Amino acid sequence: MLSKSQARTFFLGGTIVTFAIFLGLSWNSLSNDVPKQTNLQNLTEQVVRGKHLWESNNCMGCHTIFGEGAYYAPELTKVFERRGEGYIKAALMTQTPWAPRGRKMVAYGFSDAEATDLVAFFKWVGEVDLNGFPPKPDVSR
Amino acid sequence: MKYQSQKVAYWFFAAAMLLLSLQIVYGFIMGFAHMGYDGLHSVIPFNTARAVHTNLLVVWLLLGFMGAAYYIIPEEAQQELVNVKLAYIQLISFLLVGVVAIVGYHLNYWEGRKFLEIPRPLDWLVVVNVLTFLGIILATLYKGKKRTTTSMVLAMGLVFAALLYLPGMVWFDNQTMDSFFRWWVVHLWVEGVWELIMGGILAFLLIKLTGVDREVIEKWLYVIVGLTFLSGILGTGHHYYYIGVGKIWLIIGGIFSMMEPLAFLAMALFAVAMYRKGEKRHPNKLALYWTLGTAVLSFVGAGLLGMAHTLPQVNMYTHGTLVTAMHGHLAFWGAYGMIVFSFITFALPNLTGRKLYDTVNGQLAFWLSNIGMLGMTAAFGVAGVAQVYLERKTGLEFGAVQQEIEVHFLVLVLNATMFATGITFYIIEFFRYGRPNNEAIGVEETL
Incomplete structure (x- = not known):
């Protein structure tokens, strides 16, 4: 069964990974999509x-x-x-x-x-x- | 209560009740306007009513969260708040900023950016205010004897909420960029860090009300907030489908926002499981009602009704229609309105020493407000779906569609009347408790 420290690792790990992906995708959108799509x-x-x-x-x-x-x-x-x-x-x-x-x-x-x-x-x-x-x-x- | 500085929470709750009442008044103004009765148009046009309605919502919820934090942190950290006087000043100044903003909305002084209508100069006052609040909370935690998971998750939610206010203060010339960063505030608040705050408050309530071991509850708290961020951060993509950024967000936003209900489902299962696991029953029955109620209705309102229109194929048609209002009402009420109500219902007997644990007024408040809000959600849903088909599918003109769906706003207003009656009973109970006092210290019932 899941222990409390494993649960904490899941929380911190998931947050950091998804946030990093989110920042990367945002960067890509703002530098590549916005100039093209918004003229x-x-x-x-x-x-x-x-x-x-x-x-x-x-x-x-x-x-x-x-x-x-x-x-x-x-x-x-x-x-x-x-x-x-x-x-x-x-x-x-x-x-x-x-x-x-x-x-x-x-x-x-x-x-x-x-x-x-x-x-x-x-x-x-x-x-x-x-x-x-x-x-x-x-x-x- | 155990510490006399916790009494400050009462005044935050009282202010929250006052602002909620006002919010409902402005809601009625809009409901009638949608029915075609816009007699107040020259004094309170729709955009004023709308800005006041949503901003009061945000402010009373924040007051509720702050009050809850001022109550929870001393008890968890086993330490009086480091500066009570400053907490009162923070409350009064927060209300003053709010009043100036609301008056400004009646005088065409605002920034028309949905939910972030407060003009930039006032934003800076909000920042100072929130920093004061965080200072008191963090200093208390730092000085305290204990740092529990519950208090850390709550504090983390509050700190992130403050940080995420900042992207909304940057100025952009490009409407797409403006919208992009506006969602960093709005989405990452309500589908991210506010869920941390909610989770922290819920964990505290379950520890107090069910008597289940803290270690068990806090383990599941990590799982819930883990699911929240895992789905919610990339779920921001569902606001990026149609604002002028790339198609990658259709995939990312679609997949991750479909997972967002998981966190709310976990919260509902968790609350019910802990309730059944607990061998003892706290006598504050109404607090248990509200706590289980918020766990379940947040799943329905924020989770399921959000999921219903989050896929890009569906959202293409529902985006910017009353379907959003349908989801918005039950989501904010079920998740955040009700968690604040749960906490107030739990805290009032402890703050005042009066044990109105299970009263007729309290029962009426619970049932009328919740049934009323469910009815309102249904009315918005019917109006919204009708609007989607008539306007987006068959191409009927906007105004013609609005006339077709006027009747659903009659249903809305009737249900809103039921909701408002429930809230009235709640506020009557609130006053029956009287003021917080030092005699209530150390007499609360514990499991």
């Missing part, structure tokens, strides 16, 4: 300004991006492709709450420049290679 050359200052607006207004508190966030408002990873610049800017710049089907979004009233930054962010996000996410609907109606 680093397109990560302009405008995109970064858009990301900052995305964060400082907690857009993730309602929406998801890369499938991460809250489930109150639509997934925005492919929003640029789906809606286009005009629609997105209208939702961002309006002074009264945008409320498709009655569900209200905060009326942020962004300036044209800010809205353009956010659109650039969405465009960059939409081009990231997400291993196939979001899935294409495959049941015909």
Whole structure:
């Protein structure tokens, strides 16, 4: 039967080995996958300004991006492709709450420049290679 | 209790109860908003309610863990806490930071990064606070007569939890990198080091409640935390499927996160086995209920319901839908909410000297809150699965789907009402115990 010191060895050994593998895989992802899959050359200052607006207004508190966030408002990873610049800017710049089907979004009233930054962010996000996410609907109606 | 400095734990628990109540209020705001009743939108928009709801959860759980540590460490180390005054200051300052953060969320002052919404300047205050807490705990352990496995596992969990907060404070321009390191905090907390904390608290409770030999319990504690890290560290990969990093994570994350339930299964089997092995029964029946309850429901909520959507083939469709909320609610409640409740139920009679071991209120609290939470989980599950099929499989538009599933939020709110009623009974019991006092020192029942 397992002794206490064997159990401790299992715990420490397993932890160290898996953590080392995890660090190695992370290193590999960050140095090889990220530059390719996220198109680093397109990560302009405008995109970064858009990301900052995305964060400082907690857009993730309602929406998801890369499938991460809250489930109150639509997934925005492919929003640029789906809606286009005009629609997105209208939702961002309006002074009264945008409320498709009655569900209200905060009326942020962004300036044209800010809205353009956010659109650039969405465009960059939409081009990231997400291993196939979001899935294409495959049941015909 | 055996040491008078353990009394500080009571105030951490009281603060935890207060924040939990607030968390539930914000939960209701969101439940009603999902049903279409968003009357508070102009004051508390959904993203505010959401940030408050999840952050209060994290803060009250941490308060519970800290309180439990302040209770357990003196008893295990056979040593008064080295500085009680500092522990009170730490509690008050922690609450102050929390209040500032929550007020900030109502004024659009935050960093919209799920679970890590606290702005960076306040992060530094959290760091100072947690270092103070760790200082008190580690100094007490160092000065103490004994260093038991239980206290070491608990302390290790607390130290790692503090260290893992740091990757979340680094600034990244790239959303993928941001997300990558955000999971170092969030995933490695809840599916890693928090399980160490939970395991340590559970071992302490089982030693006290079942009377089984410490050596036996602590051996299995090593096995459990071993399984946790073996599966949980590489299981982080299940958050890396679709954020812009390589496909290797689909394999690594898939395999290792499928193993994650093992640690919770081991915990459930372990708790039940120790309960049956123990020849004596501690009179604190409610504490036993909660302890066995957390062992079982953490397996169901965190283990099984997590496994249900962790394979990449499934997660491709469920990622970013209400299915996640289904898993999240029962996982946090079953594993971490309930372990804190177990500990409070065990500690209150010892802190106050009042032996409300098996009361009607206490029973109602246990059954109503747990049945309510199971019902909420079912409601989220039905809404989530419906959403997955309508939106992801047939391509119906998001808003149209949300209108289709509104009715499930009525079911959610009804069950949440049951849950909240249970919590109300629990808090009534909490107040009935009265304050901790020195007369309670040395009179607790031991096996």
